[in-house]
Every structure is written in C-alpha cells, then in structure tokens.
Amino acid sequence: MGIEVRLFSNLREDKRKKVFFEFEEGINVFRIIRILNVKEEDVEILLINGRYGEIDIELNDGDTISIFPPIGGN
Template structure:
C-alpha cells in the first residue's frame, strides 16, 4: 500500500512536508502515526483524503493523510 502523509507546522521538523509510505503492513492511521513517531495526543486535526477522520480508520492504496498540530500563539 502506498500512502502520502502531509505534515504541517512543527510536525515538519526533521520529517519534511510530505512522507511517502510504501508498506503493506500499515493498514490504519494509528499505525502511520507510530511509523512516523507521532502520538495520537499530538494531533489536533487529522484529514483523510480531505475529510475529518479518526486514528482507527482503515487505509487504502493512494490515500492522502494530512496531520496538523494544535495552533499556538496569541
């Protein structure tokens, strides 16, 4: 399965803007987070193919996952 993971804000530090994963052993968003070393609690917004999702959603070949951290500032 090939996936595209788009990272935003400080998630890009040390990882880049996009990560392409080609691994048949990954089938859920939770497994992707483990693969790129991000905890569920670190994610503020998660989009799967442009739609809100949960970490337990099943993935399919060609999916695009976008991950956003909480917004800071004031």
C-alpha cells in the same frame, strides 16, 4: 500500498511537506503515527483525502493523510 503523509507545522521535522510511504495492507493512521514517532496527543486534526477522518479507519492504496498538531493559545 502507497500512502502520502502530509505533516504540518512542528510535525514536519525534516522540512518536507509531503512524504510517500509504503505500508502493509490494512494499515490505519494510528499505526502510521506510531511508526513516524508522532505522539497521539500531537494529532489535533486528521484529514484523510482532504476530509475529516478518524484515527482508526483502515486506509486504502493511494490515500493521503494530513496531520495538524493542536493550537490553543491567545
């Protein structure tokens, strides 16, 4: 099934804002970030179809996930 992955700030290593991937049925974000070599501690905010989401929710064909890394300085 097709999932659109949007990575933000320094997670965007190849400079592409949106990347489409084909994953097997029943995949969740936790497994996707492992496949993409994104560390779990680098996931500050996760949006699924633009809404706040949890890392272990099963995704559906056509979903969009957006991943933002943590910012904590002043």
